[in-house]
Amino acid sequence: MDVFKIEKKWQEIWEKEKINYFNPKNIDKKYYCLEMFSYPSAAKLHVGHWYNYGLTDSFARYKKMKGFEVFQPMGFDAFGLPAENYAIKTGIHPKDSTLQNIENMEQTLREMGAMFDWNSEIKTCEENYYKWTQWLFLKLYEKGLAYRKEAPVNWCPSCNTVLANEQVVDGACERCHTAVVKKNLTQWFFKITDYAEELLSGLNDLDWPEKTKSMQRNWIGKSTGGEIEFTAESGDKFKVFTTRADTLFGVSFVALAPEHPLVAKLTTADRKDAVDNYVYETSKASEIDRLSTVREKTGVFIGAYAINPINNKKVPIFAADYVLYSYGTGAVMGVPAHDERDFLFAQKYDLPVVRVVKGDGENDQLPFTQYGITINSQKFDGLTSDEAKKAIVNELVKQNKGEHKINYRLRDWLVSRQRYWGAPIPVIHCEKCGAVPVPYKDLPVKLPYDVEFKPDGKSPLAKHDGFMNVKCPICGGDAKRDPDTLDTFVCSSWYYLRYPDANNAKEPFNPEYINKMLPVDKYVGGAEHACMHLLYSRFITKALRDMGYLNFSEPFKSLVHQGVILGPDGMRMSKSRGNVISPDDYIKQYGSDVFRLTLMFGFSYTEGGPWSDDGIKAISKFMDRIERLADKISKLKPEKGGDYGKEEKDLDYVRNYTIKCVDRDMEVFSFNTAIARMMEFLNALYKYDALETKNKKFYREAFGDFIALLAPCAPHFAEEVWEMLGNKKSVFYAPYPVCDEKALVKDEVEVAVQFNSKMRGRIVIPTGIDENEIRSLLLADEKIAPMLEGKEIKKLIVIPNRLINIIL
Numbered sequence: 131m132d133v134f135k136i137e138k139k140w141q142e143i144w145e146k147e148k149i150n151y152f153n154p155k156n157i158d159k160k161y162y163c164l165e166m167f168s169y170p171s172a173a174k175l176h177v178g179h180w181y182n183y184g185l186t187d188s189f190a191r192y193k194k195m196k197g198f199e200v201f202q203p204m205g206f207d208a209f210g211l212p213a214e215n216y217a218i219k220t221g222i223h224p225k226d227s228t229l230q231n232i233e234n235m236e237q238t239l240r241e242m243g244a245m246f247d248w249n250s251e252i253k254t255c256e257e258n259y260y261k262w263t264q265w266l267f268l269k270l271y272e273k274g275l276a277y278r279k280e281a282p283v284n285w286c287p288s289c290n291t292v293l294a295n296e297q298v299v300d301g302a303c304e305r306c307h308t309a310v311v312k313k314n315l316t317q318w319f320f321k322i323t324d325y326a327e328e329l330l331s332g333l334n335d336l337d338w339p340e341k342t343k344s345m346q347r348n349w350i351g352k353s354t355g356g357e358i359e360f361t362a363e364s365g366d367k368f369k370v371f372t373t374r375a376d377t378l379f380g381v382s383f384v385a386l387a388p389e390h391p392l393v394a395k396l397t398t399a400d401r402k403d404a405v406d407n408y409v410y411e412t413s414k415a416s417e418i419d420r421l422s423t424v425r426e427k428t429g430v431f432i433g434a435y436a437i438n439p440i441n442n443k444k445v446p447i448f449a450a451d452y453v454l455y456s457y458g459t460g461a462v463m464g465v466p467a468h469d470e471r472d473f474l475f476a477q478k479y480d481l482p483v484v485r486v487v488k489g490d491g492e493n494d495q496l497p498f499t500q501y502g503i504t505i506n507s508q509k510f511d512g513l514t515s516d517e518a519k520k521a522i523v524n525e526l527v528k529q530n531k532g533e534h535k536i537n538y539r540l541r542d543w544l545v546s547r548q549r550y551w552g553a554p555i556p557v558i559h560c561e562k563c564g565a566v567p568v569p570y571k572d573l574p575v576k577l578p579y580d581v582e583f584k585p586d587g588k589s590p591l592a593k594h595d596g597f598m599n600v601k602c603p604i605c606g607g608d609a610k611r612d613p614d615t616l617d618t619f620v621c622s623s624w625y626y627l628r629y630p631d632a633n634n635a636k637e638p639f640n641p642e643y644i645n646k647m648l649p650v651d652k653y654v655g656g657a658e659h660a661c662m663h664l665l666y667s668r669f670i671t672k673a674l675r676d677m678g679y680l681n682f683s684e685p686f687k688s689l690v691h692q693g694v695i696l697g698p699d700g701m702r703m704s705k706s707r708g709n710v711i712s713p714d715d716y717i718k719q720y721g722s723d724v725f726r727l728t729l730m731f732g733f734s735y736t737e738g739g740p741w742s743d744d745g746i747k748a749i750s751k752f753m754d755r756i757e758r759l760a761d762k763i764s765k766l767k768p769e770k771g772g773d774y775g776k777e778e779k780d781l782d783y784v785r786n787y788t789i790k791c792v793d794r795d796m797e798v799f800s801f802n803t804a805i806a807r808m809m810e811f812l813n814a815l816y817k818y819d820a821l822e823t824k825n826k827k828f829y830r831e832a833f834g835d836f837i838a839l840l841a842p843c844a845p846h847f848a849e850e851v852w853e854m855l856g857n858k859k860s861v862f863y864a865p866y867p868v869c870d871e872k873a874l875v876k877d878e879v880e881v882a883v884q885f886n887s888k889m890r891g892r893i894v895i896p897t898g899i900d901e902n903e904i905r906s907l908l909l910a911d912e913k914i915a916p917m918l919e920g921k922e923i924k925k926l927i928v929i930p931n932r933l934i935n936i937i938l
Contacts, residue, residue: 131757133721137846141243149860150245152201152630157646161198163190164626164686166655166663167252170206170231175238177695177703177729177741180713184726185692185735185801186654187244191842192796194245195866201647202245203629205252206232209260209618211297214551218583224551225579228255243722243845250632254621259628260553261574262638263621266670267545267556268567275321275673278565281456281544282389282413285313291585292548301414305585312389312413317546318555318614322669326350326538328683329668337688339736342660349661351539356523358463358532360384360436362396362447368436369459371537374468376518378440379507380486382476383464385429385450388412390460393449398433405432405449412451420451427452427475439531440522441508450475456541466497473497487515543666545617550581550590552615560602560609569603575611589613623666626650626685627674645681653686664689690799693738695729700740711741723844724750730801730843752809753847756840759815763833764854772825777818782873784814785832790869792839805843811836830855835867876931883914884935890917893934901926904934 144150152160165186168179175183187202194200213224232253239246252259270276284293288308292315297304322329330350333343355373362368370384386393388409397405408430412420419425429450436447445464452471453462466476466483473496476483488494489502501515510518526532546555554575556568568575578597581590591597592613602609624638630647631639664686671685696702697709704710716725724746732745788811795804815833818824834855841848841861852861876897883891891913895904904926908914918936925937 131847131850133723133847136850137241137243137722140846140849141240143849143860144245147860149862150202151247151249153199154643156199159197159199160647161190161193161200161652162630162647162650163193163200163202163652164629164650164654165202165204166653166659167205167207167622167625168235169210169212170208170228170235171212174712174714175235175242177711177713178692180242180725181695181729181733181738182654182656182692183239183244184242184722185730185799186652186690187242187246188726188730188801188842188845189652189654189796189799190245191845191862192866194862195838195842195864197865200245201250201630202247203250203252203632204239204244204246204248205250205625205629205632206235206254207618207622207625208232208253208255209552209615209621211549211551214549214583217551218585223579225255228551229253241722242726245845250629252625252628252632254553254618254625255551257574257576258635260577260621262628263553263616263624264556264568264573264575265570265638266624266674267616267620268570268573269677270320270673271557271567273673273677275324276318276545277321278316278318280314281317281319282312283315283317283548284310286310286585289585292589298416301416301419309414311410314389315546315548317544318557318612320543320545320620320669322543322666323538323540325669325672326352326540327536328672329540329665332668332672332684336684336686338686339657339689339691342657342664342689342691345660346665349540349665353537353539355535355537356519356526356532357459357535357537358523358526359439360461360463361439362392362434362436363444364396364434366392366396368392368461370461370463371458371535372463374465374515374519375522375532376501376504376507376510376513376515377465377468377486378438378463378522379504379510380465380467380484381438381443381445381463382466382482382484383446383448383479384436385448385453385462385464385475386432387453387455387460388449388451389455390449390453393432396432396434396447401431401433405430408449412449415451417454417456420454427471427478429475429479431479439526439529446481448479457539458537468497468499470497470499543617543619543669545620546614547617548589548613549615550577550583552618553577553621554591554597555612555614555616557612558600558602558609559612560605560607562607563602563604563609566602566604566609572603577615589615591615619663619666622663623670624674626653626667627680639679641679644679648680649682649684650686652688652690654690654692657691691736693733693736695733695738696740698741698743716746720746720750721846723847724753727753727805727844731805733802735799735801752812753844755812755816756836756847756851759812759819759833760837760851760854762819763830764851764856766826766830768830769826772827773823774825774828776878777821778825778828779873779877781814781818781832782828782870783876784811785835786869786871786873789835789839789867790874793866793869796842801843808836808839808843811839837861838864838867879931881931882933883908884933885917886938887935890914897931901928904928908934908936 165182190200190202208228213228217224284298286293286303286308288306298310303310353373356375357369357371359367359369429448432447432449434447435444464472466472467485486506487502488505504510504513504518523532523534556575558566560566578594582593583590598610600609600611627639667685674680699709728746728749733739788807791807792804837848837851848861878894879897880892880894883893893911895907921938927935
């Protein structure tokens with residue numbers, strides 16, 4: 131069989147008959163199966179693409195045969211930093227390189243033989259898509275969910291430009307290796323924190339991997355406590371959040387983030403040089419490094435003091451690197467006696483350690499971080515920690531110096547990027563009118579083609595006068611466009627809503643239609659997106675629901691993460707290691723179906739594992755065996771009737787057992803066990819084929835079921851064999867085989883025979899017989915009977931269909 135000729139043949143037939151395309155008339159049976167869309171890189175499809183798209187396509191085909199109207203679209207997450215960096219290095223425009231890469235990937239994805247609905251293709255870099263990304267921004271702005279504030283960015287003093295986190299390597303610029311510092315810029319944010327509680331509680335009802343839900347819970351990070359106001363001697367106020375208000379009397383210092391505005395304002399003249407130097411050095415460290423539990427916590431006294439509101443004691447103010455201005459209030463209280471980090475900090479800077487909570491056991495040496503009974507806390511002495519937390523915050527509430535509060539670790543989503551290759555932010559800045567949203571009728575704000583990419587301190591768009599200079603939509607005066615573009619995660623936060631209505635030129639999607647098509651029934655992609663893309667998509671869905679566009683709250687009902695295919699050496703694939711597996715090399719030799727089946731059989735889908743050439747060779751032999759049998763069976767002359775004896779019953783049992791197992795396994799992405807069951811079925815077919823006398827009609831039907839089971843996993847090959855068997859329509863129009871439970875009830879069963887609980891042999895007996903009949907068969911069996919001669923059977927213990935224990 132010429133697999134390459136067959137692949138081309140069936141791909142053309144599928145396209146001609148539109149077998150892969152969604153039919154809206156059957157929307158009541160819809161099943162929306164979606165793989166996370168890909169970034170269009172210059173490289174060809176790698177194993178990871180295949181593992182995600184190829185195997186999820188098998189699941190989608192399985193669902194189609196189960197009677198669903200499957201919608202499986204494909205598109206490209208086409209904006210992003212790599213194309214811009216490539217332009218800086220080569221001079222090739224990001225639009226040109228991206229569209230060429232998309233064209234290449236489209237071809238290879240089509241050659242995969244997947245059931246993608248190309249009528250619904252989207253490319254996030256095209257105007258007919260990013261127009262609606264800009265529409266989404268404006269809708270969020272109208273609802274108060276988009277706003278501007280100052281926030282730190284990575285800044286390379288040598289390149290004089292902003293760097294993305296991925297461009298910072300070991301604290302240095304990846305281009306020139308200069309130490310990167312933090313610099314504050316005014317940027318746009320989405321107020322995802324408004325949905326923190328719903329994002330948290332909504333996880334409970336999702337069919338998602340528990341690990342992913344746990345990661346989102348930790349990322350959202352709900353804490354219940356109190357927000358307490360401290361006042362500097364200058365009169366400036368700042369707030370700290372704490373879950374341990376019971377330790378407030380033990381505060382011996384407060385720490386501000388080095389980038390907190392009050393640090394510069396409150397630093398005394400004699401401390402200025404030391405503080406300025408500390409702030410600069412801290413700006414070189416990433417947030418991850420600053421929060422690392424193994425990193426030594428440092429700080430610098432700024433020369434100023436604050437008043438503890440509960441006891442009016444004066445405590446020193448430090449700038450400390452472990453406090454982030456972008457997290458919480460940017461200020462923390464230091465209680466050395468009851469916090470390990472604060473205890474080490476106090477020892478380092480010779481600060482007082484005041485115990486205010488006493489344990490009730492022997493192991494309460496400092497720092498004592500558990501709950502206990504309050505001491506040295508004036509009128510609050512003798513309370514339990516829980517009682518003291520409430521009582522102390524209640525006292526501060528009366529004084530307007532505190533409040534009970536729920537805090538979240540989740541921070542608002544920074545969406546500004548000082549980049550070119552992204553969706554322009556649809557805002558105009560007017561000196562008279564301020565920030566003015568671009569009118570909807572003027573969307574899209576088009577990305578100009580003629581830009582200068584060389585880094586010089588300005589974003590590429592800021593240097594483009596034709597783009598930047600506009601008239602204010604309100605007053606008509608001279609104004610400037612926003613020079614930044616949107617984070618590419620904004621583009622991917624709503625793409626699943628666009629797919630079903632991808633060709634709608636009047637609106638991002640038709641709400642009535644989308645509310646029938648969504649949520650996505652099965653979403654498949656990498657676990658690395660747990661706390662970014664998946665969280666942002668949930669936020670956007672809830673925001674659009676509250677605007678009245680959607681009637682559902684969660685975008686993805688069920689989520690599956692594929693594992694990672696490693697190199698043959700068990701390490702992650704990389705060019706430097708020389709262990710990269712190229713799918714093209716194997717597909718040229720074996721064809722796409724063999725490669726797909728190898729991925730299905732060789733790995734547990736959610737775990738992955740190391741690649742082995744032995745696996746693809748074994749699958750190739752498996753396919754050869756199927757082809758040989760198909761050739762024989764297709765030549766069998768059809769006969770009416772035929773015996774249905776023991777051999778037919780045995781094959782029918784394997785047939786229906788396989789159908790039951792494969793149906794179950796395909797549903798839960800357990801592809802490796804599904805293929806294993808098919809291999810057993812094939813062995814049973816070969817065993818039956820070896821018989822001189824066969825029920826040919828039954829044999830063809832059984833083999834037909836085998837091919838139908840195989841079809842989602844090897845679509846081109848199965849189509850060809852299905853046609854060989856005389857079928858006129860595609861196998862994917864055929865219903866998925868259904869298990870006949872009656873065939874799983876055996877007339878006879880082989881059971882173990884024990885004497886006084888020790889194994890002595892096996893015997894085949896009819897099912898459903900009583901104890902007297904079992905006794906008779908034992909005494910008549912040529913192997914068991916001699917062992918019973920002269921012995922009395924005192925008792926028979928029978929475990930139906932499994933075991934007979936003879937008590938002598």
